[in-house]
Amino acid sequence: MKSLTEHLFFRTESRREFINITPEVEDLVEKSGVKEGLCLVNAMHITASVFINDDESGLHDDFEEWLEGLAPHEPISKYRHNRTGEDNGDAHLKRTIMGREVVVAVTGGKLDFGPWEQIFYGEFDGRRKKRVLVKIIGE
Amino acid sequence: MKSLTEHLFFRTESRREFINITPEVEDLVEKSGVKEGLCLVNAMHITASVFINDDESGLHDDFEEWLEGLAPHEPISKYRHNRTGEDNGDAHLKRTIMGREVVVAVTGGKLDFGPWEQIFYGEFDGRRKKRVLVKIIGE
Amino acid sequence: MKSLTEHLFFRTESRREFINITPEVEDLVEKSGVKEGLCLVNAMHITASVFINDDESGLHDDFEEWLEGLAPHEPISKYRHNRTGEDNGDAHLKRTIMGREVVVAVTGGKLDFGPWEQIFYGEFDGRRKKRVLVKIIGE
Numbered sequence: 001m002k003s004l005t006e007h008l009f010f011r012t013e014s015r016r017e018f019i020n021i022t023p024e025v026e027d028l029v030e031k032s033g034v035k036e037g038l039c040l041v042n043a044m045h046i047t048a049s050v051f052i053n054d055d056e057s058g059l060h061d062d063f064e065e066w067l068e069g070l071a072p073h074e075p076i077s078k079y080r081h082n083r084t085g086e087d088n089g090d091a092h093l094k095r096t097i098m099g100r101e102v103v104v105a106v107t108g109g110k111l112d113f114g115p116w117e118q119i120f121y122g123e124f125d126g127r128r129k130k131r132v133l134v135k136i137i138g139e
Numbered sequence: 140m141k142s143l144t145e146h147l148f149f150r151t152e153s154r155r156e157f158i159n160i161t162p163e164v165e166d167l168v169e170k171s172g173v174k175e176g177l178c179l180v181n182a183m184h185i186t187a188s189v190f191i192n193d194d195e196s197g198l199h200d201d202f203e204e205w206l207e208g209l210a211p212h213e214p215i216s217k218y219r220h221n222r223t224g225e226d227n228g229d230a231h232l233k234r235t236i237m238g239r240e241v242v243v244a245v246t247g248g249k250l251d252f253g254p255w256e257q258i259f260y261g262e263f264d265g266r267r268k269k270r271v272l273v274k275i276i277g278e
Numbered sequence: 279m280k281s282l283t284e285h286l287f288f289r290t291e292s293r294r295e296f297i298n299i300t301p302e303v304e305d306l307v308e309k310s311g312v313k314e315g316l317c318l319v320n321a322m323h324i325t326a327s328v329f330i331n332d333d334e335s336g337l338h339d340d341f342e343e344w345l346e347g348l349a350p351h352e353p354i355s356k357y358r359h360n361r362t363g364e365d366n367g368d369a370h371l372k373r374t375i376m377g378r379e380v381v382v383a384v385t386g387g388k389l390d391f392g393p394w395e396q397i398f399y400g401e402f403d404g405r406r407k408k409r410v411l412v413k414i415i416g417e
Contacts, residue, residue: 044392114183253322
């Protein structure tokens, strides 16, 4: 069995951002030498997400508005978590909706994707250094 | 390490539908010859879902109503994504709630399931040809 | 390839509860002898969840309140599923938001975690015996 473990690093300029990380993950699959296996991509921080969807800016705006409706950032005092001195209570909930991780099949040495699938890093409490873990196992 | 990669195909008659795909996945686990390992089942389209829950029609109606409340199909103009000419903005959000994929343990050559666990394909923008990927790895 | 399959058992005293199961999963990773691989942790019941977030009690209270807003327990008659004699229609929806499973990388014989990541069992229909499956594969 082969395995590869790598990290991607982020420090976004705004509080919330979606970043397409598909090319970076594809490069790591190639680097791993795995032809048949599984690729795990997960946020290592609990106010960020890794998810798969379409790379279409209108959709990303829809996500932003929808998540803000489901778990609004303000009022800050709405969240008990913010009594710890944080203002990211909403970010924990938004990341829960979007998910922590994706597992993608590796087939013939490539990410085995449908026509529109792209992997995104979803930041909900940015302007801090964050990491994503990529772990590939197989043969 | 053994691995198997197969696709399931769908073209639902209605826009939204839940289909129990457990028997098909069980057959693929047997075909793979894997006794101990992991089975990934994922939608390859970003307006569809694969999830695990109970095969109970009342519950499925509850899911339908609940998702329509969280991300209504209409008005179509509500979603910026629909300015691309699509009318499936809601389907991207509904699939996000229900999830893209499941990872199931394979133990003793079988899906290692609790008493009520069943795997479903969740379609939110049907009447088009769609695919699900099943990838099994192990020994 | 090595693999380990184990179960954790729960019978909570209240209907809803979050339990940190990280130490138990860490022990199983050590027991497995896997140095590089993947660890799947999933609820085996469809009214319970396994998720990763922060071990902070204010946040857990926020989750509880937020989930109750998205899928209220009452009125019981709100859910068609409850016509089967159950009163857990809401629990199926709450677990869907929080997720069934997590997949965690195993690196150097340890769970490969970010600084605040902890694994929780989320119970939404307790006072019954429930199980979580831990499956570790790798080398």
